[in-house]
Amino acid sequence: MTDNGATPLLEFRGINTHYGAVHILKDVDLAIYPGELVCLLGGNASGKSTTLKTLLGMVTPTTGEVVLDGEVVNDKPTSYRVERGVTMVPENRRLFKRLTVKENLELGAYLRNDRDGIEADLERIYDMFPRVKERLGQKSGTLSGGEQQMVAMGRALMARPRVLLMDEPSMGLAPALVQTNFELIQQIHQAGVAIFMVEQNANMALSIADRGWVLQTGRVVLDDTADALLANPDLRASYLGEA
Amino acid sequence: MTAHLESGTHEVIPARGGLDQNWRKLLRYGGLLALVLVFVSLIGMPVKLDSRIVVEPYISMGYLSLLWLPALLGYTVSAEKVLEGMASHARGAHELVAGAIVGLVGGAGLALLIWGLDTRDLSDPLVNWGDNLLGLLTFNETVGYGMLVWLGISTGLGLLGGLLHLLPRTATRAVLTALLAVFLVSALESALDDISEGFRLEWLFEWLFEARGGLTPKGAIAVAVVAAGYVVFGRSRAKAVRQRYDAMPTVERTRANAALLVLAGVAVVVLPMFLGKLTNELLANVGLFLLLALGLNIVVGLAGILDLGYVAFFAVGGYTTAILTSPQSPGLSPELPWLVALVVVIGMATLAGLFIGAPVIRMRGDYLAIVTLGFGEIIRLTVRSDWASGLTGGAQGITGIPGAGIFGVAEVRGIDPQAVFYLVAFFCAVAIYVSWRLERSRLGRAWMAVREDESVAEAMGINTVNVKLMAFVVGAILASFSGAIFAAKVGSVFESSFKILVSIVILVVVIVGGMGRIAGVIAGAVVLIGVLGGPNQPGLLAEFSEFKLLIYGALLVWMMLKRPEGLIPNVRRSRELHQEEFLQDAWLRGQVDADEEGNTTGGATA
Numbered sequence: 001m002t003d004n005g006a007t008p009l010l011e012f013r014g015i016n017t018h019y020g021a022v023h024i025l026k027d028v029d030l031a032i033y034p035g036e037l038v039c040l041l042g043g044n045a046s047g048k049s050t051t052l053k054t055l056l057g058m059v060t061p062t063t064g065e066v067v068l069d070g071e072v073v074n075d076k077p078t079s080y081r082v083e084r085g086v087t088m089v090p091e092n093r094r095l096f097k098r099l100t101v102k103e104n105l106e107l108g109a110y111l112r113n114d115r116d117g118i119e120a121d122l123e124r125i126y127d128m129f130p131r132v133k134e135r136l137g138q139k140s141g142t143l144s145g146g147e148q149q150m151v152a153m154g155r156a157l158m159a160r161p162r163v164l165l166m167d168e169p170s171m172g173l174a175p176a177l178v179q180t181n182f183e184l185i186q187q188i189h190q191a192g193v194a195i196f197m198v199e200q201n202a203n204m205a206l207s208i209a210d211r212g213w214v215l216q217t218g219r220v221v222l223d224d225t226a227d228a229l230l231a232n233p234d235l236r237a238s239y240l241g242e243a
Numbered sequence: 244m245t246a247h248l249e250s251g252t253h254e255v256i257p258a259r260g261g262l263d264q265n266w267r268k269l270l271r272y273g274g275l276l277a278l279v280l281v282f283v284s285l286i287g288m289p290v291k292l293d294s295r296i297v298v299e300p301y302i303s304m305g306y307l308s309l310l311w312l313p314a315l316l317g318y319t320v321s322a323e324k325v326l327e328g329m330a331s332h333a334r335g336a337h338e339l340v341a342g343a344i345v346g347l348v349g350g351a352g353l354a355l356l357i358w359g360l361d362t363r364d365l366s367d368p369l370v371n372w373g374d375n376l377l378g379l380l381t382f383n384e385t386v387g388y389g390m391l392v393w394l395g396i397s398t399g400l401g402l403l404g405g406l407l408h409l410l411p412r413t414a415t416r417a418v419l420t421a422l423l424a425v426f427l428v429s430a431l432e433s434a435l436d437d438i439s440e441g442f443r444l445e446w447l448f449e450w451l452f453e454a455r456g457g458l459t460p461k462g463a464i465a466v467a468v469v470a471a472g473y474v475v476f477g478r479s480r481a482k483a484v485r486q487r488y489d490a491m492p493t494v495e496r497t498r499a500n501a502a503l504l505v506l507a508g509v510a511v512v513v514l515p516m517f518l519g520k521l522t523n524e525l526l527a528n529v530g531l532f533l534l535l536a537l538g539l540n541i542v543v544g545l546a547g548i549l550d551l552g553y554v555a556f557f558a559v560g561g562y563t564t565a566i567l568t569s570p571q572s573p574g575l576s577p578e579l580p581w582l583v584a585l586v587v588v589i590g591m592a593t594l595a596g597l598f599i600g601a602p603v604i605r606m607r608g609d610y611l612a613i614v615t616l617g618f619g620e621i622i623r624l625t626v627r628s629d630w631a632s633g634l635t636g637g638a639q640g641i642t643g644i645p646g647a648g649i650f651g652v653a654e655v656r657g658i659d660p661q662a663v664f665y666l667v668a669f670f671c672a673v674a675i676y677v678s679w680r681l682e683r684s685r686l687g688r689a690w691m692a693v694r695e696d697e698s699v700a701e702a703m704g705i706n707t708v709n710v711k712l713m714a715f716v717v718g719a720i721l722a723s724f725s726g727a728i729f730a731a732k733v734g735s736v737f738e739s740s741f742k743i744l745v746s747i748v749i750l751v752v753v754i755v756g757g758m759g760r761i762a763g764v765i766a767g768a769v770v771l772i773g774v775l776g777g778p779n780q781p782g783l784l785a786e787f788s789e790f791k792l793l794i795y796g797a798l799l800v801w802m803m804l805k806r807p808e809g810l811i812p813n814v815r816r817s818r819e820l821h822q823e824e825f826l827q828d829a830w831l832r833g834q835v836d837a838d839e840e841g842n843t844t845g846g847a848t849a
Contacts, residue, residue, distance in 0.1 A: 058701060058702065078701055078702065082702075082703065082704030083704065087702075088702045090699050090702060094696055094699045096691065096692050096700075097696075098695055099692070106688065107688055107689075107692050107700075107703055107705075110688070110692075110705055111703075159704070
């Protein structure tokens with residue numbers, strides 16, 4: 001997928017970020033191409049979440065460029081990027097708990113004005129997740145973990161993303177659900193959406209990804225195809241805990 | 244407490260013996276009762292409220308402030324939640340003994356107080372310690388007599404509280420409703436006086452009430468009988484209407500709602516014509532606070548921004564109006580007509596909303612609350628300062644505000660409370676309509692998203708700063724309307740009218756009513772401001788004004804514990820809670836019928 005001729009959809013060029021005096025991301029280069037499924041691995045405090053926030057414009061880098069479709073978007077707000085197809089499924093799903101399932105889905109399409117398109121996308125999501133359709137009028141906080149995950153993905157898809165940023169999609173899910181969840185991610189990927197996944201569950205993530213990066217204390221230490229990473233002895237020892 | 248008894252699937256095991264008690268629990272409740280009784284006595288409630296007669300010549304609100312407590316605790320000590328599928332004891336002597344013992348311990352506490360009042364002088368820290376209280380508690384007889392009587396009364400009332408568990412549910416409900424009705428009718432005496440005059444019903448009023456105040460015995464009995472009669476005969480019919488309404492299809496229900504709305508509108512327009520000055524004045528005050536509460540409801544209830552300095556915008560409205568319309572305003576004095584001033588008020592409120600909002604809005608939660616608290620005070624202190632006194636009159640305030648002229652049709656001023664009420668009602672209607680529309684708009688959705696989870700809302704592409712500023716500005720404009728009417732009504736503004744207490748009271752109205760619920764906010768304003776009174780205005784129970792804050796506080800604590808969703812909860816949410824309870828009960832029964840569960844789930848989500 002990494003044709004050298006294509007332009008990346010989303011790109012980091014030498015990104016550095018700071019929280020106050022703390023240096024979080026150090027000279028990070030990333031590139032996500034259209035239709036790819038890539039993952040970013042890393043332990044706690046390695047800068048995974050900051051990467052996502054920087055991509056989405058909730059954190060501004062101190063130096064370096066965030067590039068969306070060949071355009072530098074450093075000073076563009078989150079809404080600008082969401083409108084152009086960058087959407088996030090937050091960690092732990094984070095639904096609007098006291099709002100209904102339907103309201104949650106509609107909020108995903110907050111920046112869209114095409115009523116008919118929104119209706120059509122809702123139908124598409126009901127087809128994808130029949131369980132969600134049964135619960136439309138229910139407050140989303142009362143749903144089970146698996147159902148909440150479906151709503152969170154549905155909400156993100158309502159923005160018609162070209163790239164979906166997923167923050168720890170398997171966190172807080174029952175083991176049985178993790179598998180279903182990864183199948184869902186693949187399903188969305190096959191529909192043509194690029195996926196950038198941040199995960200601690202490295203085995204599972206690499207088994208479905210095309211490429212991956214490993215982040216360690218803010219620096220990219222490995223950048224390779226998923227297969228190569230899975231075979232990498234260093235990674236196996238330090239990160240996969242010899243699985 | 245025993246809601247599920249009716250469904251009849253739980254098991255009843257034989258009653259416990261009268262002496263088979265959890266003594267520790269009884270002592271705890273009894274001790275609590277004693278403490279509360281002594282506390283209520285020492286804060287001066289019985290003495291202050293003694294002049295307010297409930298039923299002449301038998302009982303005053305002063306004695307009532309003590310008497311309801313033993314009965315309440317006598318009831319609650321043996322109240323327990325009975326779920327379907329759980330076994331519970333049959334009710335009997337056990338409940339009576341428990342109630343009586345709690346009452347006895349509480350009575351002992353009061354007896355101890357009487358003895359102390361007689362032998363010691365603690366009037367230095369305790370201002371209400373003294374002969375007035377002693378006289379009241381001993382019924383102006385000897386100390387021993389008073390002690391014995393209170394022991395007896397308290398024990399008896401505790402026993403009665405326990406007895407409520409033994410009566411059939413309808414009987415319990417009838418008794419409680421009758422007592423409550425007598426209390427309410429008596430509490431509303433002055434308003435009823437006013438209303439009865441308007442409707443030419445003075446004969447009824449004179450029959451019910453003693454000339455000196457308080458219900459006549461025959462009046463009290465009549466009220467109790469009517470209330471109990473309603474419970475026994477009328478309640479099932481009211482329930483049937485309610486059920487029919489719930490079962491209506493959406494279109495029909497919308498129509499029913501519209502009809503009710505029109506009816507309410509007509510009532511708001513027609514009713515004040517039959518009411519006297521006093522009641523109209525009260526309604527106007529309720530309306531002013533309702534307008535404030537509706538505005539704060541948008542800020543706190545919808546957007547989730549805890550603004551503790553909301554009074555600032557009320558002050559901006561009041562002072563802008565005063566400066567622009569009063570010939571006596573010290574600095575600038577253009578003497579504009581009220582309606583022209585109102586346009587400027589909107590502009591000033593918007594500016595103030597942006598000015599206060601901009602620095603504050605980037606903060607979250609507790610920090611934001613504290614900073615708004617500060618800003619509320621800053622505005623008031625600025626108005627009072629020497630620096631601004633050239634414009635605002637400092638502590639002297641601005642007087643001589645002419646009143647609100649409405650296109651030459653009417654001149655609204657404080658001496659005509661009915662006109663003030665109509666003006667306030669108009670603005671409230673506008674505020675209700677705006678709130679209702681906004682709640683269903685894109686902006687309303689964005690507010691709710693920000694309230695639920697600000698970071699995720701931002702990730703959805705919502706510009707959280709702008710959206711929150713909008714909430715601040717809409718709230719500010721509604722509050723400034725209230726301020727503008729307030730200035731025209733009172734005819735003067737002083738910085739002391741805009742103290743922090745106003746912010747707190749409005750917040751309490753919103754919370755007690757039910758955050759985010761328009762109907763709840765209306766109910767909250769009527770109950771709190773109308774009955775208990777606002778920060779500077781007396782309510783129907785003028786004698787209670789000294790204890791207003793205590794009652795607000797107690798109410799707030801009770802609400803948070805028992806009804807966090809407010810007086811008028813969200814229908815959808817309470818239905819969900821109900822369903823949850825049902826499923827829990829079914830689970831406890833251990834025999835969930837699959838079809839049955841499927842049906843309920845489907846019914847609730849449809």
